[in-house]
Amino acid sequence: MFYHEFESLLDETSIPLESRQDLQRSDRLLCYAAYILLFGLSAVQINYLEQMMKFLYENDPPISHHDIESYFEGILQTYNITISYFCSSCTNLMESSQTQCENPMCAIYRQNIKRAKRMQRTEVHLIDLKPQLEDILRENIGKIIHLHEYLHRHRVRCSSRRDVRASTYKEDGGLWSPSTRQKKTEENINVIEKENINVIDKENIREIDARTYYCL
Secondary structure, three states: OHHHHHHHHHOOOOOOHHHHHHOOHHHHHHHHHHHHHHHOOOHHHHHHHHHHHHHHHOOOOOOOHHHHHHHHHHHHHHOOOEEEEEOOOOOOEEOOOOOOEOOOOOOOEOOOOOOOHHHOOEEEEEOOHHHHHHHHHHHHHHHHHHHHHHHHHHOOOOOOHHHHHHOOOOOOOOOOOHHHHHHHHHHHHHHHHHOOOOOOOOOOOOHHHHHHHHHO
C-alpha cells in the first residue's frame, strides 16, 4: 500500500509539477512516511537525510520525521487505534514491542529484541470503525442521497450490491448530467409542495434538503 502511495504521489504523469505546490500537508506527510517505510530507513538514516536537506536548502525541511510522528499520533487518537504485540515465534501476547517473551516453550524465550526479523514483534492494530464511517458518509452524503432518490423514484429492487452500484447510472450506462440532476431536484421540491410539507422553509430549501425529504 505504501509503495503505491509513494509511486502515485511522485509520478510526474499523475501529479504535474505546477500542481505539486497545491499538495495538502497530509499528502506530503504520507509521501515522506511511505518513503521511510519503503526503504526501511532507521532513525539514524532519517536524521542524516534531514541534515542533508537542511544543508542543501540552507533551511530546516518543511516536514520532518517528528511531524510524521505527531500526525500519526493524532490519527491514533481520532480513530481510537489499539495496538497489541505478539511474539513472532510463538504468538504469545506481549506488553510492548520491546518486551521479552515469557513463554518457556518459545525459541526466543527472554531474549532481547533485535533488528533480525525473527526477533521482531508482530503488531496488530485495531481501528474503531465509527469515525471511519462518519468520514465516509460525510464525503459521500450527496451520492448516497442521489442513489436513494433514484431507487425510490424508479422503484428499483436490488438483489445484490452490483445492482445498487449499477443503479447510479442511466439505462444506457451514462451518468446523469448536472442539468438533469437540477431538474430532478426541482421535481422533488414540487412533490414536497404538493404534499404540503411544512417542516422546512421552502424558500431557503437546499438541494440536499429536497432529496432528503423526498426520500423520507
